[in-house]
Amino acid sequence: MQWEIVIGLEVHSQLATQSKIFSGAATAFGAEPNSQACGVDLGLPGVLPVLNREVVTMAVQFGTAIDAELGFRSVFARKNYFYPDLPKGYQISQFELPIVGRGDVDIELEDGTIKRVGVTRAHLEEDAGKSLHEDFQGCTGVDLNRAGTPLLEIVSEPDMRSAKEAVAYARKIHQIVQYLGICDGNMQEGSFRCDANVSVRPVGQAEFGTRAEIKNLNSFRFLEKAINYEVERQVDVIEGGGKVVQETRLYDADKDETRSMRSKEEANDYRYFPDPDLLPVEFDQAFVDEVTKDLPEMPDAKRQRLIEQYGLKVAEAVTLISSRALADYYEAAAESAGDAKLAANWVLGDLSGAMNKNNIAISAVPVSPAMLGGMIQRIIDNTISGKIAKQVFEAMWLGEGDADAIIEAKGLKQITDTGAIEKIVDEVIAANPSQAEQFRAGKEKMLGFFVGQVMKQSKGKANPQQVNALLRSKLS
Amino acid sequence: MSLERSDVEKIAHLARIAIDEDKVESYAADLSKILGLVAQMDAVDTEGVVPMAHPLHMSQRLRADKVTESDNREKFQRIAPQTEAGLYLVPKVIE
Numbered sequence: 001m002q003w004e005i006v007i008g009l010e011v012h013s014q015l016a017t018q019s020k021i022f023s024g025a026a027t028a029f030g031a032e033p034n035s036q037a038c039g040v041d042l043g044l045p046g047v048l049p050v051l052n053r054e055v056v057t058m059a060v061q062f063g064t065a066i067d068a069e070l071g072f073r074s075v076f077a078r079k080n081y082f083y084p085d086l087p088k089g090y091q092i093s094q095f096e097l098p099i100v101g102r103g104d105v106d107i108e109l110e111d112g113t114i115k116r117v118g119v120t121r122a123h124l125e126e127d128a129g130k131s132l133h134e135d136f137q138g139c140t141g142v143d144l145n146r147a148g149t150p151l152l153e154i155v156s157e158p159d160m161r162s163a164k165e166a167v168a169y170a171r172k173i174h175q176i177v178q179y180l181g182i183c184d185g186n187m188q189e190g191s192f193r194c195d196a197n198v199s200v201r202p203v204g205q206a207e208f209g210t211r212a213e214i215k216n217l218n219s220f221r222f223l224e225k226a227i228n229y230e231v232e233r234q235v236d237v238i239e240g241g242g243k244v245v246q247e248t249r250l251y252d253a254d255k256d257e258t259r260s261m262r263s264k265e266e267a268n269d270y271r272y273f274p275d276p277d278l279l280p281v282e283f284d285q286a287f288v289d290e291v292t293k294d295l296p297e298m299p300d301a302k303r304q305r306l307i308e309q310y311g312l313k314v315a316e317a318v319t320l321i322s323s324r325a326l327a328d329y330y331e332a333a334a335e336s337a338g339d340a341k342l343a344a345n346w347v348l349g350d351l352s353g354a355m356n357k358n359n360i361a362i363s364a365v366p367v368s369p370a371m372l373g374g375m376i377q378r379i380i381d382n383t384i385s386g387k388i389a390k391q392v393f394e395a396m397w398l399g400e401g402d403a404d405a406i407i408e409a410k411g412l413k414q415i416t417d418t419g420a421i422e423k424i425v426d427e428v429i430a431a432n433p434s435q436a437e438q439f440r441a442g443k444e445k446m447l448g449f450f451v452g453q454v455m456k457q458s459k460g461k462a463n464p465q466q467v468n469a470l471l472r473s474k475l476s
Numbered sequence: 477m478s479l480e481r482s483d484v485e486k487i488a489h490l491a492r493i494a495i496d497e498d499k500v501e502s503y504a505a506d507l508s509k510i511l512g513l514v515a516q517m518d519a520v521d522t523e524g525v526v527p528m529a530h531p532l533h534m535s536q537r538l539r540a541d542k543v544t545e546s547d548n549r550e551k552f553q554r555i556a557p558q559t560e561a562g563l564y565l566v567p568k569v570i571e
Contacts, residue, residue, distance in 0.1 A: 017541050024544030033562035034553070038545035042552060054541035075529040082492055084566040097529070131569055141563030269490055274529045282535035 336373020
């Protein structure tokens with residue numbers, strides 16, 4: 001039987017605020033356990049939550065970016081369940097009236113077609129603390145620093161039909177929140193987490209199959225692998241005559257499998273009700289206009305502009321806009337170089353290569369866009385060849401100065417003096433009479449040998465076009 | 477609508493409330509009466525009435541995104557039954 005895969009994602013995006021959603025405690029990552037957990041976060045008696053203005057701003061910015069309906073009046077609700085890292089016994093979330101309603105994002109599929117994925121809603125909520133299950137006197141240790149950290153939970157429609165589509169959607173949301181600057185997107189630190197709702201149904205069947213929710217997906221790679229595993233598992237269950245149970249499953253990256261966490265049926269009984277400690281959140285169009293007037297250019301628009309403004313290929317633009325910082329770097333380098341195409345080649349080539357090799361982000365790259373642009377100018381004005389430029393780039397990366405200083409200090413200036421090149425060409429031809437004979441006899445390939453020898457003698461500094469022309473005239 | 481014994485037991489479990497076995501029937505009866513009252517109210521025509529989220533006719537006040545709390549871990553942990561290495565210790569939770 002042919003099966004169709006149906007996937008919906010819930011993305012928890014940690015909002016990049018200084019303080020928590022309902023308290024004035026700090027949100028910095030990696031602090032001493034419980035040093036950033038105040039009375040509100042601990043759920044002590046006599047405290048009241050007060051909403052952080054910035055989270056409302058950020059949610060409205062996100063909603064605007066995905067062209068969603070905004071909840072001009074939204075309500076916080078209590079989601080009740082018991083777990084030690086949730087001291088109050090409920091999580092403050094939004095249920096019936098979320099701050100962001102129905103919106104859309106476009107994802108690009110592998111064949112280049114664009115698919116529209118619906119966003120059902122996005123709501124504000126507080127994060128829970130962290131339970132540490134290592135042995136502490138036979139107990140579980142609880143760190144409540146993360147409790148009360150603001151999250152925007154972005155819920156998609158069940159619109160994705162493959163693990164690849166789910167990854168493309170998750171990456172797109174990741175890109176949008178980072179472009180907006182409302183989330184740092186750090187998946188290792190848990191700032192951006194995905195849960196996937198996965199089900200299968202026979203192709204052509206209208207109603208959905210029973211879904212399982214997979215948690216603990218902290219990388220795009222795991223998201224893809226977990227979905228693929230889960231699809232196979234569900235198909236096996238059904239084809240073996242069984243039934244898929246609605247449940248929460250945990251992805252185990254080490255074993256590359258999902259396993260049952262708890263039956264969702266009971267855990268799902270959260271008994272939501274409006275939180276009496278918080279009033280409805282209301283804002284007007286003037287507030288929306290104010291917080292969205294300086295929104296940055298979003299990925300889709302930037303991509304289109306890079307293609308039109310700089311004449312880039314789609315693939316080049318797609319890679320450059322993968323992060324706002326990389327796109328900004330590119331534009332600054334292109335401007336400084338005066339050649340958008342060459343700048344793209346260098347940013348996507350040697351620069352990206354060095355970043356990967358040294359495992360550093362664009363923000364930490366030691367070569368500024370102006371330095372790269374300055375070096376490209378020296379290629380354009382024939383001071384150095386593209387090959388020598390690689391040496392110059394490496395030296396800039398190692399902090400040896402800008403291109404001009406390095407070219408000067410290392411004597412890398414290209415030799416364009418015809419007399420000087422001619423002298424080397426003559427020497428090389430004289431030293432290799434049999435190869436010269438072969439070339440004259442029609443072995444065209446030999447030219448490469450001579451170019452190589454001349455470049456070697458000149459330490460790579462002879463202008464390649466001049467070398468070629470001189471060799472041809474001298475050898476004929 | 478009337479509640480069964482099993483409903484009461486489930487609600488008690490979800491709320492982590494210990495109830496006496498011999499009181500389950502009376503709880504079920506009492507809770508059913510409350511639901512009966514709700515059913516009566518449900519019959520009222522509420523077309524066009526916006527559901528009330530809060531009895532006060534006000535909207536939520538917002539605070540600036542500023543860190544105003546300092547580290548009071550020591551004070552808070554003085555009233556905790558068990559702590560270690562800055563962590564609150566609780567009975568082992570196994571998932």
